[in-house]
Every structure is written in C-alpha cells, then in structure tokens.
Amino acid sequence: MRGAAMSVYIISDIEVHDWDRYREYVRQTRPIIESYGGHYHIRGGEITVTAGDWKPNRLVVIEFPSAEKLEQFGTSTEYQPVAAIRKSASTTISSVVVEGYDGHTDNVPEA
Secondary structure: OOOOOOOEEEEEEEEEOOHHHHHHHHHHHHHHHHHOOOEEEEEOOOOOOOOOOOOOOEEEEEEEOOHHHHHHHHHOOOOHHHHHHHHHHEEEEEEEEEEOOOOOOOOOOOO
16 A cells, blocks of 8 residues: 555545445444545545546545555454445445555656
C-alpha cells in the first residue's frame, strides 16, 4: 500500500442486486468506517460520463487518513461480518485505491 502520511481514497464501482440488504450494509458500515477515521465523499448519485465509454453503476468514494487505516478497516474483525452482507447484496465491478493530493507533489514523472 501507499505511504502512511497521506490520505487515500478507495473508489469502487458497485452493482447492487439486493437493495434492502445493501441498505443494511451501509447502515452498519458507516460507524466502522468512521472509527478508522474514514468518511464518505460519494455514495451513489447521478453519474454523467464525460469521456470514453465507461458505464459505472454506483460509485462509492471513501477517504481514509492513511493507507494503514484503510487496511486496518478492511481487515478488522468488526467489518468482516458486515463485508459478508455487501458480498451477498452487491458485486464490486472494480475498485482502486488512490493517494490523495498533498498540495505539493505533482505525481507527474520527470521527462
């Protein structure tokens, strides 16, 4: 994973099959995410594709204060039974973790 000092964002494209169970997952997950310093930036909403042929279903973006906090959340004993609800109610089409912007590093390779 990435460095500890920088926020990271997990961005997931999710297809929900069972909305009742998925709502229960969201209800149970939020306090666990928050206990690891995470918070939602995007949880669904209307999507407008502005370039390419990407057809996302439901986008979810969660920020964590560090890669370590994200990993601790994902492997925590309190999250595992809740993750099982997510897996039964939805399919993750794709998911990525991206470092946040620290205001100084451009993350552009040198020529």
